[in-house]
Amino acid sequence: MSGVRLDHAGxxxxxxxxxRSAHALDPRAALDAPADLLIRDGEVAELGAPGALEAPxxxxxxxxxxxxAVPAFVDPHVHLRTPGREDEEDIDSGTRAAxxxxxxxxxxxxxxxxxxxxxPVLQSLRERARAEARIPTGFLAAITRGQRGEELTxxxxxxxxxxxxxxxxxxxxxRAGVLRQALQYQRLADRVLALHEEDPSLSGAGVxxxxxxxxxxxxxxIPSVSESTTIARDAAIARYEGGRIHVQHVxxxxxxxxxxxxxxxxxxxxxxxxxxxxCLSDDSVRSLxxxxxMNPPLRSEEDRRALVDALRSGTLDCVATDHAPxxxxxxxxxxxxxxxxxxxxxxxxxxLHTRLVLPGLVDLPTLVxxxxxxxxxFGLPAPKLxxxxxxxxxxxxxxxxxxxxxxxxxSRSANCAFAGQRLTGRVRMTVAGGHVAYxxxxxxxxxx
Amino acid sequence: xxxxxxxxxxxxxxADIERILDRAESFAEVSGREIKKVPTLRGRTxxxxxxxxxxxxxxSFELAAKRLSADxxxxxxxGSSVDKGESLKDTVQTLSAYDxxxxxxxxxxxxxxxxxxxxxxASVINAGDGKHEHPTQALLDVYTLRRRLGALExxxxxIVGDVLHSRVARSxxxxxxxxxxxxxxxxxxxxxxxxxxxLGCDVRWSLDGIEEANVIYALRMQNERMTGSFVPSLxxxxxxxxxDGRRLAPGQLLMHPGPVNRGVELAGEVVDSPQAxxxxxxxxxxxxxxxxxxxxxxxxxxxxxxxFARDTAAGEPQPA
Numbered sequence: 001m002s003g004v005r006l007d008h009a010g011x012x013x014x015x016x017x018x019x020r021s022a023h024a025l026d027p028r029a030a031l032d033a034p035a036d037l038l039i040r041d042g043e044v045a046e047l048g049a050p051g052a053l054e055a056p057x058x059x060x061x062x063x064x065x066x067x068x069a070v071p072a073f074v075d076p077h078v079h080l081r082t083p084g085r086e087d088e089e090d091i092d093s094g095t096r097a098a099x100x101x102x103x104x105x106x107x108x109x110x111x112x113x114x115x116x117x118x119x120p121v122l123q124s125l126r127e128r129a130r131a132e133a134r135i136p137t138g139f140l141a142a143i144t145r146g147q148r149g150e151e152l153t154x155x156x157x158x159x160x161x162x163x164x165x166x167x168x169x170x171x172x173x174x175r176a177g178v179l180r181q182a183l184q185y186q187r188l189a190d191r192v193l194a195l196h197e198e199d200p201s202l203s204g205a206g207v208x209x210x211x212x213x214x215x216x217x218x219x220x221x222i223p224s225v226s227e228s229t230t231i232a233r234d235a236a237i238a239r240y241e242g243g244r245i246h247v248q249h250v251x252x253x254x255x256x257x258x259x260x261x262x263x264x265x266x267x268x269x270x271x272x273x274x275x276x277x278x279c280l281s282d283d284s285v286r287s288l289x290x291x292x293x294m295n296p297p298l299r300s301e302e303d304r305r306a307l308v309d310a311l312r313s314g315t316l317d318c319v320a321t322d323h324a325p326x327x328x329x330x331x332x333x334x335x336x337x338x339x340x341x342x343x344x345x346x347x348x349x350x351x352l353h354t355r356l357v358l359p360g361l362v363d364l365p366t367l368v369x370x371x372x373x374x375x376x377x378f379g380l381p382a383p384k385l386x387x388x389x390x391x392x393x394x395x396x397x398x399x400x401x402x403x404x405x406x407x408x409x410x411s412r413s414a415n416c417a418f419a420g421q422r423l424t425g426r427v428r429m430t431v432a433g434g435h436v437a438y439x440x441x442x443x444x445x446x447x448x
Numbered sequence: 449x450x451x452x453x454x455x456x457x458x459x460x461x462x463a464d465i466e467r468i469l470d471r472a473e474s475f476a477e478v479s480g481r482e483i484k485k486v487p488t489l490r491g492r493t494x495x496x497x498x499x500x501x502x503x504x505x506x507x508s509f510e511l512a513a514k515r516l517s518a519d520x521x522x523x524x525x526x527g528s529s530v531d532k533g534e535s536l537k538d539t540v541q542t543l544s545a546y547d548x549x550x551x552x553x554x555x556x557x558x559x560x561x562x563x564x565x566x567x568x569x570a571s572v573i574n575a576g577d578g579k580h581e582h583p584t585q586a587l588l589d590v591y592t593l594r595r596r597l598g599a600l601e602x603x604x605x606x607i608v609g610d611v612l613h614s615r616v617a618r619s620x621x622x623x624x625x626x627x628x629x630x631x632x633x634x635x636x637x638x639x640x641x642x643x644x645x646x647l648g649c650d651v652r653w654s655l656d657g658i659e660e661a662n663v664i665y666a667l668r669m670q671n672e673r674m675t676g677s678f679v680p681s682l683x684x685x686x687x688x689x690x691x692d693g694r695r696l697a698p699g700q701l702l703m704h705p706g707p708v709n710r711g712v713e714l715a716g717e718v719v720d721s722p723q724a725x726x727x728x729x730x731x732x733x734x735x736x737x738x739x740x741x742x743x744x745x746x747x748x749x750x751x752x753x754x755x756f757a758r759d760t761a762a763g764e765p766q767p768a
Contacts, residue, residue: 212646218558218579218618221642288559332537334557336578 004164004191004379006105006136007129008095011435015060016040021050022064022395026071026385027365028372037069039391042434046387060436062429064395068364071383072104072394072430075345076194076272076374077169077248077320080137082125084113089325089412091125094345095134097323097411099438101345102427104383104392105136105375110147111170117142117153119161126162135432138164138378143182143193149174152182155189165378167194169248170295172230174200179234183243192270192378194246195234197255198296202226207336209282209297217288219336222297224252231255235262235269246377247271249322251296253306260315270377272320273307275348276417279355280304284417290331290338291415294324311370312362318373321348325413342417347404349396351418353425364398393431400426407441453565453572454740457583457622465626469591471739472732478515479735488746489518492549497539497564498575499525499555504706505575505585508733509552515738521546536560540567549745553577571744582615585705586623588736592728593663594627596701601628606658607649608689609667609713612639612678616705617667621647634658635667635689638678654688655695665703666691669713686712693717701725 017039024035024047036053038046046053055061075098081089089097098106108125110116116125122141129137141163145151147170155166166182166189173179173195182193203226208214210221231247235258238245247259250271259271276294281301284292292298310316324341331338349371356362372382383392405419430438453459460468478484494513498506506522513520523543534542536555543551544567551568553561554575561574576582594600605624611617611633621631625648633644634652645651658664669685679685692715696702702714702724710716718724 210642212643215641215643216618216646218581218615218641220579223642288562329535329537332563333535334555334560334563334578336557336559 004138005162006138006164006380007126008133008136008433009129009131010433015436016056016058017060017062017431017436018053018055019062019064019069019393019395020053022067022069024069024385025365025368027369028071028382028384029386031385032365035069037064037385037393039393039431042391044385044387044389044391044393047385062395066397066399067428068396068398069385070368070394070396071372071385072392072432073102073349073371074374074380074383075103075106075321075323075348076246076318076378078106078108078323078345079111079325079341080108081325082112082128083121087412088327091128091132091137092134093410093412094323094325095132095137096438097343097345097409099134099430099432100410100427101347102349102394102396102430103135103345104394104430104432104437105138105380106345107138107140107164107375107378109167109169110140110142111168115142115147116140117145117147119154119157122158122161122163134437135430138380140165140167140169140194142166143168143173144178147171149178152178152185155182155185155191159189159191163191164380165192165194165246167196167248169194169196172196172198172200176233176237180237180241183238183241186243192244192246194248196248197227197230197234199226199230202229207293207297208285209299211282211300213282213285217285222295224254224299224303227252227296228254228258231258231262235265235267238269239265239267242268244268249274249277249296249320250307250310250316251277251299251303253303256306256310256315260310263315270317271315272318272374273311273316274320274322275344275351276342278304278307278311279351280417285335288335290333290335291342291419292417293335293338293340294322294342294417295340308356308361312366317370317377319348319352319371320374321345323411325411326415328414331415342415343409343411343413344416346409346411347416347418347423349427350402350423350425353398354423358424391431391434394427395429397426397428399424402426452744453561454583454744455561455565455572455574456581457586457619457626460583460626462626465587465590465623468587468736468739468743469594471742472591472735475735475738485515485517487517488742489513489516489549492518492745493546494518494520494550494552494741495543495546495548495570496520496522497543497551497553498523499553499560500576502554502575504730504733505554509575509737511734512737512741515734516741518549518741521548536563537567540564544568544570550741573740573744576615579613579615579618581619583619583623584737584740585616586619587740588729588732589620589665589703589705590623590627591736592703592725592732593701595728595732596725600624603629603662604632604660605629605663605665606632606634606661607665607667608634608655608658608691610639610669610678611635611644611667612641613670614667618647620665621649625649632661636679636685658695659697661700663701663703664691664696666713668705668707669709682712689713690715691718693721696721696723703729706730
């Protein structure tokens with residue numbers, strides 16, 4: 001895929017940074033040792049032994065002692081709610097939240113109002129991103145006009161206008177024939193189709209995972225097969241057409257099996273998984289708190305374990321937050337009427353570090369791999385801590401403890417599924433697209 | 449053990465249920481008198497907030513509150529600010545300005561009562577939240593059955609019909625099994641929720657074996673369920689699941705939460721038979737709801753952690 005580009009507002013002047021004596025960790029660069037890391041002119045200029053590098057004139061000196069420097073993360077699934085619901089999130093607040101979560105690039109979904117289904121809408125968004133985005137931001141366009149699942153958008157023109165990929169996310173492409181046409185047309189548009197996999201005839205009016213908890217609560221369930229059968233269908237069509245698909249927010253064990261089978265069959269398929277599906281189960285829904293309501297829903301504990309295994313093995317290629325901000329008054333409603341979706345940019349790393357890395361379920365290098373791989377499916381290179389590469393660095397304090405929401409959120413919305421939980425591991429600083437995009441407020445830095 | 453609200457049967461232990469039933473018995477005695485009022489809640493306000501049509505539940509809550517001498521405000525969704533798009537939270541905050549002692553809420557949505565309980569200092573009583581729970585219905589069912597049978601330990605109850613859409617069934621399974629009954633739910637597989645065994649009941653798809661039941665509890669089959677293809681036709685449903693004179697064995701008791709669809713879930717002849725407790729269930733509604741209000745609102749001083757935890761001997765109702 002050629003010509004995939006992200007947009008952001010560059011700094012007035014790029015600042016050079018020397019991170020001294022952090023533990024540098026980048027599996028792609030075979031890096032796992034204490035080091036000095038010099039960022040100059042927007043690039044990783046040099047890596048050296050701890051204390052070996054000198055800060056150039058005017059560079060910030062960051063004491064990295066006790067911190068871990070990793071390539072910053074890439075989130076292929078974010079709802080920036082712009083245009084249309086800027087009260088919930090805008091490009092500035094959404095990218096600020098992303099930077100605070102250690103992300104150096106995000107991809108925004110097109111289910112806005114209006115839907116991003118024409119080149120002018122896409123171009124106006126890219127312009128706004130060049131003015132407002134704190135970190136490089138890409139935009140996906142819709143597969144079908146108005147996301148109605150009927151006619152294809154002008155995918156070739158949208159690709160020329162800078163669409164990073166195509167998706168009807170929020171909704172599945174219900175008709176197999178329409179998906180087939182999109183996969184045929186992919187030969188012209190040359191962009192990945194990211195698919196929200198759900199069979200509405202099975203999910204119906206469901207609001208949570210179908211199982212014991214939904215039976216107890218009297219809530220209509222969404223069975224796992226709603227997702228897994230659609231993945232199997234779409235993988236078969238992609239195989240037939242030689243197309244390339246990316247499965248969004250995999251939630252169920254059966255779906256992991258479907259992805260694994262498709263990969264075994266040689267289908268060009270990648271898949272993402274969210275921190276909330278990796279760390280929470282439908283047991284959380286007993287609270288009837290609308291902040292654990294999303295689509296696909298939190299599934300059973302067995303499903304959750306299968307997702308963790310698949311993240312470790314790589315059957316699930318990357319982590320995506322599906323950051324979905326909602327206004328407070330929309331979530332302060334009974335569970336059945338509250339909208340689907342939870343925020344996740346600011347908590348993704350800390351949640352996965354606390355729930356998966358610290359208990360030994362996934363090692364840190366693997367987590368870093370999966371959190372940086374989100375752009376690869378869309379033809380974006382993964383960030384790398386190597387001289388000459390664009391500077392995309394996340395500085396982490398692995399021992400910092402904090403409570404989610406204690407100091408509010410960078411996001412304009414607060415509908416976080418992990419609100420109030422104590423986490424271990426905190427992003428102290430994010431360098432994205434060559435410049436410092438985030439510094440934790442309490443994090444002391446000194447200029448030389 | 450609950451402290452302030454009655455949102456779910458799960459909030460109640462067996463002793464709590466028995467305390468409420470005993471209290472209801474004492475109110476039943478008052479109900480037999482010419483003047484049925486007691487002054488217990490004089491000067492206190494109870495709000496009935498009904499977001500769904502209801503006849504028997506809303507009227508029995510109203511009557512229960514009035515017999516305890518409370519002031520009652522009834523709010524129905526039709527014609528209220530709710531119709532003007534006011535959110536549940538704003539409505540509750542507005543009502544809180546009246547400083548109600550209790551808010552009784554019926555909502556088409558699961559968890560609504562729990563939310564109101566979180567937002568309000570008043571005691572909140574769930575009068576039905578979506579398909580989730582209807583705890584006072586379960587309490588009056590247990591009360592009715594206990595009056596008839598004396599003890600409930602080991603009693604076999606079959607709940608028959610549309611369990612999927614029934615808050616009565618969910619609260620009923622919890623309450624009956626807490627009282628030592630063994631509960632079986634029975635109905636077409638499309639109307640039995642997957643995983644319902646987790647409530648603590650057995651599941652059957654047909655009436656075969658129903659002769660073992662001491663009590664048959666038939667659920668209302670709602671006409672609107674026909675549109676969703678849950679059953680192919682009412683005729684087929686009635687043929688397989690209707691309780692009629694042939695299927696109701698001598699000695700079995702019959703219950704139903706009302707209103708009955710004669711000719712669908714129940715044949716007319718069993719509705720009117722002496723084995724049916726349907727009228728007694730309605731009668732129990734008032735005294736059981738009086739007991740719930742009493743236990744929640746007069747249960748103890750501010751230092752009592754749980755209002756159900758206190759000694760029942762204190763504060764016997766006095767005739768007015």
